[in-house]
Amino acid sequence: MLKIVIGNKKYSSWSMRPWLALQITGAPFVEILIGLDQPDTAQQIRKYSPSGRVAALLDGETTVWDSLAICEYLNEKFPQAQLWPKEARQRALARSISAEMHSGFGNLRNDCSMKILKTYPPKPLRAETQADVDRIVELWTDCLQKSSGPFLFGAKPCIADAMYAPVVSRFRTYSIPLAGPAQAYCETVWAWPLVQKWAEGAKAEALRAKRYED
Ligand SMILES: N[C@@H](CCC(=O)N[C@@H](CS)C(=O)NCC(=O)O)C(=O)O
Structure with a gap:
């Protein structure tokens, strides 16, 4: 197995x-x-x-x-x-935005580390971090417009959604304000039963890592 x-x-x-x-x-x-x-x-x-x-x-x-x-x-x-979209152009886009996540957005990752169970009040982000947020909103909006949502490439989640699910968690934790389609996408991903299953698992964990909490 x-x-x-x-x-x-x-x-x-x-x-x-x-x-x-x-x-x-x-x-x-x-x-x-x-x-x-x-x-x-x-x-x-x-x-x-x-x-x-x-x-x-x-x-x-x-x-x-x-x-x-x-x-x-x-x-x-x-x-x-069908972990990637079926259609070649969509697949190319899905791979590109997944790779962009994998290799980028260092400011967001450093300033807003994932703490899936926490929520903090909003506070202004550094300009570089806000630029990461703006780029993510731009690429989500583009994908959602092309696919009609509710996931990035249509009705079903794919690898691209899995790659951005922790970003959704960060946006929630740090109360980062988002407009229209990006906010709707965050709600879709948060309601995705597999994301909820992961969050339930997080709740059940007793271990606390100081470096990640502070
Ligand atoms: N590029 C790697 C990054 C993996 C990574 O940095 N994982 C962290 C946990 S989120 C880790 O293993 N850290 C080791 C440690 O904290 O000792 C990937 O995409 O899997």
Whole structure:
């Protein structure tokens, strides 16, 4: 059976993404959860993931690490799950915005780390962080206009939605004001039962990682 190695559901945005993609496939899997910021975290992660980072996917003799690589692997393994849009131009766009998330938005990631269970009052963002928010709103709006929503590429969530789900969580946690379609998209993603399932898992976690909380 497939195994996915993840960090705390409260904080680990890079774990949430491939976990959602795996859940979309409907395949049974075992979850190995490693508490972040514990004395033996690095040692525990290295047992499974050569990069020393989560997430990792174990499929028999095959190990795949890094969130986007896991999503691509799952797309190949479960073609019937349609983890990317069917149409080539949409697929190109979905891959581009997923890669943009994977390699970018460092200011948002640094200033607004994922704490899925918390909500803070709004406060002004640094200009660079606001620029990340504006770019995300721009690309969501473009995708939603082209697809008619409610997910980025139409009626069903795909890898691109999994890649942006932790961003939705951040926008909620930090009460970042959004206009029209972007706000509606956040509500769609938050109501997505798999996102709720992840958040329920976060609530059930006893472990608290100081570095991620402070
Ligand atoms: N580019 C990687 C980033 C993975 C990453 O940074 N994961 C963090 C947790 S969210 C991690 O493993 N940190 C190790 C640690 O905190 O010891 C991916 O997309 O999977």
